[in-house]
Amino acid sequence: MVKVVVLGMGMAASHFIVGLERLKNGEIEPYGVPLAGKLPLDISEIEVVGVYDVDVNKVGKSVYDVAKEQIGSEVPIPETLKKLKVMEGVHLRNLDRLGIEATGLEYKKSLSSALDHLVEQWGRMEPDVFINVITTEYATPIGDLKYLEDIIANNRVEEISAGQFYAYAAAIYASKYKPVTFVNLIPTPLANDDAFVKLYTMYDSVLLGDDGATGATPFTADTLEHLKERNRFVEFVVQFNIGGNLDFYALTDPDKNLMKETTKSSIVRDILGYEAPHYIKPTGYLEPLGDKKFVSIHLEYKTFNGLKDSIYVNMRINDSPALAGYMVDLARLGRLVLDEGFKGTIYEINAFYMKKPGPKGSPSISRIVAYQKMINWLETNNILVKTYLD
Template structure:
């Protein structure tokens, strides 16, 4: 079984915990999981959520069963077995969250030690960061990470990733925009600790569609004049993005692909634009692209969508957990560009050029065949050893 620890028991992590249990019981179809039908040795049913961490006083101390119900979903009784434990609020947790955190009344060093003890007890194979968006800078050397952790100047995702990598033998999947897989220090540390970091910022809604549309236009020799893409939603993630620093962090990961795909950067406006409570989790996405066609004629495209934000991410989480586990088993450490390029908005490692998702998907399948082959070779080897011994 793949032991999963969730950081940030928000809507996405809750839909994930709820959905994984339903998949195991055959209560739903695996729609929205890109590699659901690809067998690389880690079945959909092998995922076990064994721990959860949050800092929201409303959630800490409750079982996953209770938290999932808070989101209006009907949970399976097994979710009573996992209780949400307190994490680190640091300076990066949004001010609208009333916290119950390890560092509410303790020193940072003590709080961090407690978190590390908890990770040691839980022994996760994969830690998934689905916490609220935090702004960060890339970190180049591990000493800077250690220094920032000690001084309390790093945002929570970078501190959680530090705690995970100090343990080693684990995969850290960063679904949010903080620089983890795009920080050379974390990737290098993961390599030396037989660990893996995947990220950063999962691409689920308009971003992957936009990059594929741009690829389509580029292949046909059309000159893109402008790209406008915005999202308005009514969930807690959108509420947090009304804080300017967090919004900039999202804008950075959403805009990065234009130059890589087109070879130039047309004028663009790509960012979450607002919080509108009645929309709930089903965000409104609008996209406008205009381009020059043969003879200077200008065409344009308008796309409107309503997307259930958190379920979209939860489906990808199922794959990311399986891929992270399979990669570690195959002895792949550091990070995996083939995974990041398909699933992430700003794929690590730092400086990696974006690819259209339709092309990244083919590369991902090749990668998956590769790690599955390693596994098969190992099994054949074991069998031949037994035969020789016999």
Template sequence: MQTADFVRRDSTALNGIMYERIGGYRVSDMQFVAAFDVDSRKVGLDLAKAVVTPSVAAVLHTDIEPTGVSVEPGPLLDGIGGNLVGVVEPHPASREATIDDVADRLTAVRADVLVCLLPTGATEAIQSYARAAVRAGVAFINATPEPVVHDPALAAAFAERGVPLLGDDLRSHLGATTLHTALIELLQSRGLAVVNTYQLNVGGNTDFLNLADPGRAVQKTRTKRSALQAAGIDASTVSAGPNGFVEYLGDEKVCMIRVEASSVLNSALTLDIRMQVEDSPNATGVLVNAVRIAKTAAEHGHAGAVHDACAFLFKNPRVGATESVGIRQFRAYVDSVARD
């Protein structure tokens, strides 16, 4: 019998890693077997070098051992658009690459999980990678806001193929959405009514450059509002999402949250919070959870969307939940697959 190792603060494990093991798998058990990109600066490089070519991230380990995995050209489709045009030069081979090439490669290397980190707004490319995962029988993690779990045909395809699907829109480990929804739940648990709120985010990495184009940011705003809606408020008109590209911030993300609430005798309570965090590493803790959940779910025969894990890991799961319910469901799922 296995047990789920929930990391306590007296542990020697890495900060930000909630579980030393999920389904028996440690973070160190994960291996890269294939990588795809369209950036001419990355294609052909060993993955260890490609991830830092180029990069604005401040927290980087540049002495990564070579992985033996070369970045291959992925299909271009609509992956580069808006503000990314002229910033990212597509590799010539990416214009000829097809999703069938991706599916064949996933099959050849016997991949277990495919993580999609394409730019927001690249709906065709993202959904095409999902179809490649279905064809190859590989679990799929949609870290983007574009609909995969929320696309009925794609969700059904994963269920019929018998492989897990996780999404949509990966949360940061402790980011703006997690903090915002936790605050809302805290106020409501004390019987306060949230009257007004907003969440403003700026940053200086390529993600924020891409999202500075309103046409590419539409789905991102929707997924953030979906998370706030699941927290228990009417978020249909709430301003929450990417609000600007500030180049000098680099990989730093600055978030401003304001919550106005009404308490006893209609007395007012207002919270103004500013959070600054390195954006890219903030996804790591969630991704290593999601990858191990996807692998374990496949081993347990869980096909289609893994609802019990997704409410905690993603902003826009098929079945949303408050912060406390989402983490309780996630922990229960991890415990259940550890016991089986």
């Protein structure tokens, strides 16, 4: 069994929670879950015990109602989700400038009381894994634990982001109750922040991140690997992403967009070993596209005998279900690595699932290579089912 708390009841969370129920009911196949059938913890063993948000139109409602509104026109929403309520988290400015009315524990309490409040709630829910899928936020690494503790003790709300606060609160819960895994699927540097990795190591816990790698970025990474292995010289890379969901709308904010750009563009140098000129950004918002984003990739490279080739790729891809499929794996891996006694962060897992794999300074590698490395690592550590190996 793995008990999960989901932070941020948006599109990715809706697809994760609804898809999970539908998998348990036998309504769908686990397509889009990379390690479906390969882990010694069945998907049916995942239980979502808590969900948090700060949008006033979501907090206090049932997960059923919120999911119905967000994805009900695309998939049926299981009635069982009426029992799960969206609870109030800390806001810390994240929905400012997005035209959404927000609430937050810090409006009524100091940061340290908000922390006690959450830890006490989690003590009753007994989660093993936290998954962070809140709106992309602007944040810089804290770098020093003492500094983080001072910010909370002195209620300096302007100096901490919501993602950082949740990661800290989950570590405090771990220190009081039991080790946890915190999975950071947004660009906030957590698995890339030494202070947080140290904090999790101290409490025998695991921190995975940062920023889920779905869609165009892993596709570009694998294309770059293909060219590198053939010793073709990449002259430039262009990658556009245009979507119509709230996540893309949030990225029209320059600070938030910068966070994504930072986690996306490290792939070029990391994979090729040289800095090919590139433009890799979430480029825009167009509402009618909804959650099905438009992606376009264009590369040029030098081939044998001094000639030049070009690659053009266009796709329309469902954005949030891609991340939700990864969440089904990461919830289970989160529990399995704790059972095996791991602590800190785990590059072999991050390198496959994350755009900016922690710890700090780790390279982004292509997903084809990362997948094989991860499978070998899981095998070595007895985290793969025997039937898969046979």
